[in-house]
Every structure is written in C-alpha cells, then in structure tokens.
Amino acid sequence: MRQRISRLRTAAADEDGSVLLLALGYAVLALATVLVCVDATSLYLEQKRLDALADAAALAGADGFVLDVVDGSPAARLSSDGVRAQAEVLLAVADADADLVRADAPDGVSARVTVADTWHPPVFSLFVPDGVELQATATSRTALR
Template identity: 65%
Template sequence: MTALRKRITDEDGSILPLMLGYAVLAIAVIFACVCATDLYIAQKRLDSLADAAALAGSDGFALVVEGENARAVLSDAGVHEQAAAVVAAVPGDATLVSAEAPDGVTARVTVASTWHPPLFSPFVPDGVALEASATSRTALR
C-alpha cells in the first residue's frame, strides 16, 4: 500500500508539461505581437501614402485670372490625376479609392490596401482591409 501511495504522490517529471505549455503560450504571444506591430506599421505607411497623394492632388490646380487677381481652382480630374500618379509610383498593393476636390481648394484622397500577417498565426486574421483618408488645401487662394 505504501508503494502505491508513494507512486501516486510522486511529482517527478511533472514540470515538463508545464514548461511546454508556457513555451507554446510565449511563442503565441510573440507571434501576435509581431503581427500587431506589422499591422500598425502598414496602417502608418498607408496614412503617409494618403497624405502624399492629397498633397500632390492639391498641386493639380488650374489658375483662374479674374481682372488683376489670380486664384487656384482644383478640379476632381486634376486631383485624381495627381493622386493616381503618386499611388502608382509607390510599390505595394495600395489602390486609389477616391480623389476629389469638394470645394475647389481642398483635395480629399482615400487609399486602401489589404494587410497580410508576416508570420503564420492561428490567432491573427489573414487579409485585414486598411483604409486611409487625407486632405490638403492648395497654397494659392
């Protein structure tokens, strides 16, 4: 009876499953952190692209001379042309969703992209849709 009791209460080797469980948990947390950081950087890059496209779009103005005064007027076509050139020049899968000049002096641009995780992780979704919008005003009014 004492041999059976000793065998039941013996804890030799019970640390190995616990260490394996913690190692798997640590790897999962590291993968999730790497993926979250990459997602954050991808969104910031898309924000920068939207800013650059809006800035370029605000340079697509036409000068209108009225008497002695000249003013810059933006058109939807001019903003779209300039913004599309910037988006096409940047490597990646970003697309120009919209580029418009709602009031004739402001360029409003929206770009979109899809993010894919850099590491395989069953806890992180694949193919997250990202979108960024930016506005810029023309310097000549």
Template identity: 60%
Template sequence: MIARLRALADDEDGSILPLILGYMLLAVAVIFVCVCATDLYIAQKRLDSLADAASLAGADGFTLEATGGSVRAELTDEKVREQADVVVTAVSPETRLVSAGTPDGVSARVTVATVWHPPLISPFVPDGVPIEATATTRTALR
C-alpha cells in the same frame, strides 16, 4: 512509512514539464500576436503617408483662374484624381485609389486602401485585414 513517502515523492518527477511547455506555448503565441500587431501598425502608417503624398500631389493639379484683379488656384476632381493616381501607382502598385477629388475647389481629398497580410502565419491573427487612409491637402496662393 518513510519508503512510502519516498515512493510518492518519486512519482512527482517531471510534473513541472507540462507547465513549462504550456507557458512556452503561451509566450510564442504572445510574440506572434505582438509581431503581427506591430506590422499592422507600420502598414497603417505607411498607408497614411501614401495618402498624404497623393493628396499633396493632387493639390498640385490646380489651374490658375484670373478674375478681375485677383488670381485663384482652382482644383478639379479630374486633375486631383490624375495626380493622385500617378503617385499611388508609382509608390505602391498593390494599393488602390478609392477616391480622389476636391470638396471645395481648393482642397484635395484622397482615400487609399489596401489589404494587410500578417508576416507570420498564425491561427491567432486574421489574414487579409482591409486598411484605409484618407488625407486632405489645401492649396493656397500667397
């Protein structure tokens, strides 16, 4: 009887190895997903900053309008797009300028877009996620 129990106990050798391998595979998958999510977050923040910079440059493309006793800074869609395009092209050639214009003549609104690709090849994360950012800057004379 004791010999039989010992034989059964000997059969359990190595049974924890598949569990360890399974947990290690799960841990690697979680690390890959976390690295890719962090990179996506950083790419979105960079795109937000680029949209801010492009709208700020677009707001600098104003012309001064003097009517009566007042002076007003007037923006046009063409000037906003021209200024924003220079910034987007200089900073990030792979980013495209979706739209740039002025909704009210004193604000510059710029939308930029790009495609994010994960830094690690992983079957858990899609490849080629489109991201977009919009920023608005208002110009004012004091």
C-alpha cells in the same frame, strides 16, 4: 521514521514530469504571444505606411490646381479630375500596391484622397485573421487661395 521517508519518496516519484508539462505550456503561451505581437506590429506599420501614402497623394493632388483670374487677381482652383490624375501619378511613381478609392476636390481648394490596401500577417497565427482591409484618407489644401 522509515515509513515517513518512504511516503515522501513515493510522493516525489508521483510528481516527476509535471514541471516539464508546465514549462511546455508556458513556452507555447509565450510563443503565441510573440507571434501575435509580431502580427500586431506589422498591422500598425502597414496602416502608418498607408496613411503616409494617402498624405503624399493628397499633397500631390493639391498641386494639380489651375490658376484662374477672378476680378483681376489670380485664384487657384482644384478639380476632381486634376486631383485624381495627380494622385494616380504619385501612386504609380511610388510603386505602391494600394488602390486609389477616391480622389476629389470637395470645395475647390482642398484635395481629399482615400487609398486602400489589404494587410496579410507576416507570420501565421491562429489568433490573427488572414487579411484585413485597411483604408486611409488625407486632405490637403492648395498653397494659393
């Protein structure tokens, strides 16, 4: 009986510290998961901000129409230059660091605007790239046809 108790004590002494290593491993894994989740949330919010900025720029571009009288009735006509000018003004007023990639009026009644920006992770992580190019395109039609 004493031999058995002695063997159990020896076996228990060999296991000392293994729980600490396991706990540290799980803590590192949990920390890495939290950091990746923070970066993923930041990327999602940046894309949504860029989408909203493109929507606003397209809406502003659609307001840059010129009224023409065709067969005695007024008709709104958009030009690519007018859309670009309105989108540039909006980006300047919004103090956005996004770049205006394209702003045009493909059919004369719609304004299409594309903006781009580079996202950088707020928290350093080995699993997330340092910079990701983001782009958003929005289209808006004039209220008057």
